[in-house]
Amino acid sequence: MTSASPSLAPVPSLSAEPSAFAEISQETLALTRRLFVQLARRPSTLVAGVLQPLIWLVLFGALFANAPEGLLPGGISYGRFLGAGVIVFTAFSAALNAGLPVMFDREFGFLNRLLVAPLRSRSSIVFASVLYITSLSLVQSLAIMGTAALLGYGWPRGAGLLLVLVTLLLLVFAVTALSLGLAFALPGHIELIAVIFVANLPLLFASTALAPISFMPPWLGWLAALNPLTFAIEPIRAAYAGSFRLTDVVLVAPYGSLNAATCLAILAGLAAGLFLLIRPMLDRKLT
Amino acid sequence: MIELQHLSKRFGGRKVEPVQALDDLSLSVPAGSLYGLLGPNGAGKTTALRILCTLLAPDAGQVHVAGVDALAEPRAVRRLLGYVAQEVAIDKILSGRELLHLQADLHHMAGADRLARTAELIELLAMEAWIDRRCGSYSGGMRRRLDLAAGLLHRPRVLVLDEPTVGLDIESRATIWQVLQQLRDQGTTVLLSSHYLEEVDALADRLAIIDGGRVIAEGTPSALKGALGGDRVTLRVREFSDEQEASRVRDLLQACHGVRQVVVNRAQGYSLNLVVEDSAVVETLRQQLAEAQLPVFALAQSRPSLDDVYLQATGRTLSDAELSVAGRRDLKEERKQSMR
Numbered sequence: 001m002t003s004a005s006p007s008l009a010p011v012p013s014l015s016a017e018p019s020a021f022a023e024i025s026q027e028t029l030a031l032t033r034r035l036f037v038q039l040a041r042r043p044s045t046l047v048a049g050v051l052q053p054l055i056w057l058v059l060f061g062a063l064f065a066n067a068p069e070g071l072l073p074g075g076i077s078y079g080r081f082l083g084a085g086v087i088v089f090t091a092f093s094a095a096l097n098a099g100l101p102v103m104f105d106r107e108f109g110f111l112n113r114l115l116v117a118p119l120r121s122r123s124s125i126v127f128a129s130v131l132y133i134t135s136l137s138l139v140q141s142l143a144i145m146g147t148a149a150l151l152g153y154g155w156p157r158g159a160g161l162l163l164v165l166v167t168l169l170l171l172v173f174a175v176t177a178l179s180l181g182l183a184f185a186l187p188g189h190i191e192l193i194a195v196i197f198v199a200n201l202p203l204l205f206a207s208t209a210l211a212p213i214s215f216m217p218p219w220l221g222w223l224a225a226l227n228p229l230t231f232a233i234e235p236i237r238a239a240y241a242g243s244f245r246l247t248d249v250v251l252v253a254p255y256g257s258l259n260a261a262t263c264l265a266i267l268a269g270l271a272a273g274l275f276l277l278i279r280p281m282l283d284r285k286l287t
Numbered sequence: 288m289i290e291l292q293h294l295s296k297r298f299g300g301r302k303v304e305p306v307q308a309l310d311d312l313s314l315s316v317p318a319g320s321l322y323g324l325l326g327p328n329g330a331g332k333t334t335a336l337r338i339l340c341t342l343l344a345p346d347a348g349q350v351h352v353a354g355v356d357a358l359a360e361p362r363a364v365r366r367l368l369g370y371v372a373q374e375v376a377i378d379k380i381l382s383g384r385e386l387l388h389l390q391a392d393l394h395h396m397a398g399a400d401r402l403a404r405t406a407e408l409i410e411l412l413a414m415e416a417w418i419d420r421r422c423g424s425y426s427g428g429m430r431r432r433l434d435l436a437a438g439l440l441h442r443p444r445v446l447v448l449d450e451p452t453v454g455l456d457i458e459s460r461a462t463i464w465q466v467l468q469q470l471r472d473q474g475t476t477v478l479l480s481s482h483y484l485e486e487v488d489a490l491a492d493r494l495a496i497i498d499g500g501r502v503i504a505e506g507t508p509s510a511l512k513g514a515l516g517g518d519r520v521t522l523r524v525r526e527f528s529d530e531q532e533a534s535r536v537r538d539l540l541q542a543c544h545g546v547r548q549v550v551v552n553r554a555q556g557y558s559l560n561l562v563v564e565d566s567a568v569v570e571t572l573r574q575q576l577a578e579a580q581l582p583v584f585a586l587a588q589s590r591p592s593l594d595d596v597y598l599q600a601t602g603r604t605l606s607d608a609e610l611s612v613a614g615r616r617d618l619k620e621e622r623k624q625s626m627r
Contacts, residue, residue: 030392034385109376113376113390117394118394118395
């Protein structure tokens with residue numbers, strides 16, 4: 001078994017350093033593969049992640065199915081109105097949970113294994129999480145959109161579909177960055193779960209996912225008009241309604257009207273801002 | 288190969304009583320040696336190793352591995368080091384082989400090399416039978432062997448192991464010992480921590496005894512034991528004696544010819560630890576005790592061991608030190624530190 005073999009001899013010298021891009025891709029792909037292997041062998045996360053929004057869609061849709069016609073702006077049915085809200089909320093919840101696996105890696109000491117390895121950039125850990133969560137959110141969103149289509153709520157066409165995907169990507173990137181930042185800043189998974197719990201539902205109710213701003217008391221309308229979820233929901237809702245020109249007004253807020261391009265710009269700014277905000281912290285924790 | 292100079296590290300402070308984990312600890316490990324770090328739990332071994340492996344920054348001090356400054360160039364040092372941590376961190380969902388492949392990618396190994404090297408280590412550590420099963424089903428010994436393989440994958444020049452054989456079955460322990468000796472013979476510098484005297488005594492070319500965050504003795508096992516000289520005698524006049532009786536016996540025996548030193552060991556029910564010139568003195572002791580009408584509950588004689596080296600330097604045995612330290616540690620705080 002332990003016959004003398006030259007394999008144990010240490011490397012005599014270090015060769016020239018290969019390109020940073022090649023090394024970072026190798027690290028990121030290996031870490032992403034790990035997350036997908038975990039998902040494939042423990043598919044309950046995926047199953048629950050797809051089922052839960054479908055239940056939202058069916059039950060909430062049914063709850064307001066008999067709402068008087070013409071109640072909603074533009075006279076659309078409630079189910080059709082709700083679809084965009086459920087898509088965005090699902091992607092948001094998945095991204096908000098992105099920090100949990102990293103937190104468990106910290107707690108079980110697996111992160112140490114990554115930290116003693118000569119990673120070219122420790123951002124690889126972040127990139128892997130973003131890749132994983134984004135793919136997962138896309139699968140979930142497509143499932144919701146498919147079901148919504150089956151329920152007769154329509155399907156965004158052409159540029160509208162593209163608009164939906166871009167909006168989701170921006171939101172997922174921003175929220176994943178935030179969640180990973182929390183996973184390194186908070187002391188343990190209990191605290192992280194508490195933050196997720198507190199943030200999740202209030203952000204849903206204080207957005208235009210379930211009701212338009214015109215239904216809300218002024219104070220809530222202001223909250224909803226400042227809520228990042230709203231900036232993702234409204235362009236997607238517009239895409240569903242058949243409008244996918246970026247210059248179309250999608251949100252009538254107490255402070256003015258916003259078109260789709262402005263909503264996307266706000267989301268992009270938020271994503272960039274959050275990434276820049278947590279960057280120094282990741283560096284401090286990860287170097 | 289490894290130079291730790293004047294390392295200090297303090298934990299806690301705000302809510303809990305601060306713990307000085309390292310207190311001006313200096314250590315020099317020669318290239319190609321198997322070096323042991325011996326000390327009770329809580330002595331600072333793990334803290335020193337985590338600083339060496341760039342997982343923890345010291346409050347003060349210098350760390351060099353093969354001439355590279357670990358605090359200035361941590362990534363260069365990470366490439367030189369293999370680290371096998373005390374608590375085995377394994378992803379339960381992956382198989383052992385997948386874990387090794389992940390590790391290879393984190394070390395940027397090329398595809399062909401990765402496969403060849405994984406196969407070599409699976410054979411070396413006798414892991415063929417279970418390497419494709421999920422890690423969650425592994426026993427402690429299997430996990431430790433897999434962890435060792437992961438540490439060796441990138442052919443490190445320095446292998447650092449934190450308590451590698453704690454709680455292991457005899458077969459796994461023998462395998463690990465054998466691999467460590469083989470590594471040393473082929474030029475790898477091996478640094479391991481342990482609180483098992485016999486492990487360090489059997490394996491290490493040199494060792495440092497650590498207590499309270501500092502090095503209290505350093506050298507080869509035989510030199511350390513030889514420097515003490517004489518034979519050790521442990522005497523108990525009854526199973527649980529008291530201070531008064533113990534000091535009476537001590538005064539009596541100290542006067543005997545050939546007795547160099549008598550220490551009362553309170554932690555062991557006021558037993559007496561004696562250093563005597565040679566084994567013939569033991570007979571004299573028995574006579575003296577008989578004349579003074581003192582009973583003998585137990586009397587044991589031995590050559591000096593590493594525990595005696597420890598006893599000599601600190602005034603307590605290694606096992607007593609562990610007991611007294613166990614109560615003072617703040618495990619929650621240590622855990623928090625290890626998550627950083």
